[in-house]
Amino acid sequence: MSEHCKFLLADSQVPSVWVNVLPSLRQPLDPPLHPRTRQPLKPEDLAPIFPMSLIEQEFSPQPEIDIPGEIMDIYRMWRATPLYRARRLEKALDTPAHIYYKYEGTSPAGSHKPNTAIAQAWYNHKAGVRRLATETGAGQWGSALALACTMFGMECTVYMVRCSYDQKPYRRMMMNTWGAEVFPSPSDHTEAGRRALAAAPDSPGSLGIAISEAVEDAATHSDTNYSLGSVLNHVLLHQTVIGQEAKLQMREAGEEPEVIIGCFGGGSNFGGLALPYVLDRLAGRGPRILAIEPVACPSLTRGKFEYDYGDTAKLTPLMKMYTLGHDFVPPGIHAGGLRYHGASPLLSALVAQGVIEAKAYLQLPVFDAAVQFARTEGIVPAPESAHAIRAAVDEALAARESGRSKVILFCLSGHGHFDLAAYEAYLGGKLQNGLPASAAV
Numbered sequence: 001m002s003e004h005c006k007f008l009l010a011d012s013q014v015p016s017v018w019v020n021v022l023p024s025l026r027q028p029l030d031p032p033l034h035p036r037t038r039q040p041l042k043p044e045d046l047a048p049i050f051p052m053s054l055i056e057q058e059f060s061p062q063p064e065i066d067i068p069g070e071i072m073d074i075y076r077m078w079r080a081t082p083l084y085r086a087r088r089l090e091k092a093l094d095t096p097a098h099i100y101y102k103y104e105g106t107s108p109a110g111s112h113k114p115n116t117a118i119a120q121a122w123y124n125h126k127a128g129v130r131r132l133a134t135e136t137g138a139g140q141w142g143s144a145l146a147l148a149c150t151m152f153g154m155e156c157t158v159y160m161v162r163c164s165y166d167q168k169p170y171r172r173m174m175m176n177t178w179g180a181e182v183f184p185s186p187s188d189h190t191e192a193g194r195r196a197l198a199a200a201p202d203s204p205g206s207l208g209i210a211i212s213e214a215v216e217d218a219a220t221h222s223d224t225n226y227s228l229g230s231v232l233n234h235v236l237l238h239q240t241v242i243g244q245e246a247k248l249q250m251r252e253a254g255e256e257p258e259v260i261i262g263c264f265g266g267g268s269n270f271g272g273l274a275l276p277y278v279l280d281r282l283a284g285r286g287p288r289i290l291a292i293e294p295v296a297c298p299s300l301t302r303g304k305f306e307y308d309y310g311d312t313a314k315l316t317p318l319m320k321m322y323t324l325g326h327d328f329v330p331p332g333i334h335a336g337g338l339r340y341h342g343a344s345p346l347l348s349a350l351v352a353q354g355v356i357e358a359k360a361y362l363q364l365p366v367f368d369a370a371v372q373f374a375r376t377e378g379i380v381p382a383p384e385s386a387h388a389i390r391a392a393v394d395e396a397l398a399a400r401e402s403g404r405s406k407v408i409l410f411c412l413s414g415h416g417h418f419d420l421a422a423y424e425a426y427l428g429g430k431l432q433n434g435l436p437a438s439a440a441v
Ligand SMILES: Cc1ncc(COP(=O)(O)O)c(C=O)c1O
Pocket: 111, 112, 137, 138, 139, 140, 141, 229, 230, 231, 263, 264, 265, 266, 267, 268, 269, 270, 336, 337, 338, 382, 384, 385, 413, 414, 415
C-alpha cells in the first residue's frame, strides 16, 4: 500500500476506448418507445435531434468503442484527473477506513461533464451541425457544452433552470464568455416554456421543463441538434474514462475498493466511475456500488420503475426508468444537477436487479459533510458531489463503529466555486433540508 495521497497517470495512460456494458447485461434493456405511437423507437426517429454516430453508440453491441484522436487531444488537456486518498478526512473521522476520491473538478468547466460534452460536440461538428441546444440544472452541464462548442467553432444555446439562473449568475457569465446564449427556463422562447410560464409564472423551473425547451428548439431548427448531459447510454459511455482511470490509479495505490459511491442526478458521473466496476460485479466479483440522491428528488429510492417521458412536455421518447413522474417539480435545493425526475434506464435496470444500491440524503447533513471535507481536504465541493461525500463519511463512520477497515472510493464530480451562495446560506444558518412538497413522494 502506497504512502502517497495523490495518484496521477501519464498522458499515455489516458484511456483510448470507452467501455460499453450493454452487451454484458444479464438481460437486454427495455427499448425506448416513440412518444406518440408508443412503439419501440427506430434509430431514424432520433435523427432530427442527434447525429447518427451518437444514435449508433446509444444502442451499440460493441464492448469497447475507440475514442477518436481529436477527442483524445482535448481530453489530454486535463485528463487523467487525479485520484486522492483523503488522509486528512480519515484522521478527522478517526476511522480505520481508507477513503479515496476521483476528482473531476480539474476540467476547465469544473466537473466531469466535459467528458461527454467534447465527444458530443465533435460528433455533431463532423455531421455538419452548426448549433447545439441544451438544458442545464446546476450550470455545470451548460458550461461544459459551451466550452465544447467553442472548441469546434459551434454555436450553443442553453436553457438554464430558473432557480439556478438566479442562484448562479457567474455560471451564466462563464457560458457567455465561451460564446453561448443562456435563457432562464421556463422561458418565452419556446412553446413548452410559454406553457409552463402560463401554468406557474413564478416556477423555479425543473430539468424536465428545460429539456422540453431545448428539444423543441432543436426539433424546430434544421441546423440545430440537441445535446443531453446525462441519462442516455452514450453519455454514460463517454464518462467511463473516469472509472477506467480510477482502476489504474487504485492499482497504483495498491488497494481494491470495497465500496464505490457517486452522487446521482441522471447517472452520468456515477455511471462513469461505476460502470467499469459493474462489469466486475456482473462477472461475479467486484465492490458494492452505491448511488446517492437528494431526499428532495428521490427517483431511485421513492420513484416507480416504469415507462415515462424524459421531459415535462412529453417530447422525448418514453424510457423505462425510475421516475417521480415527468411533471414532478422538486424544491429548489442547491444541488441543481440532482433535480431530475427520472434516471438513466441502464442504471435503473441495474438498481432493479440489485447490482446497484441507492440511498437519499437531506440537504443539511450533505452540507455538514461538504464543509468538513473543505476544512480537511481543502477542496470546496459542488453541492451535488457533496452527496457522495456524505455517504463516504457515513461508510467510514460505520467502519469505525465495527472496528473493521474498509476501502471506499467516491467520485468528487466537481468543485463548488460557483455555489458559494449555498455555502453562504449554510454558514449563515439559513439552509433548509429541502423536503419535496408533493404527496407523491
Ligand atoms: C458537479 C455535478 N455532479 C453531479 C451532477 C449530476 O449529474 P449526473 O448524475 O449526470 O452526474 C451534476 C449535474 O449537473 C453536476 O454538475
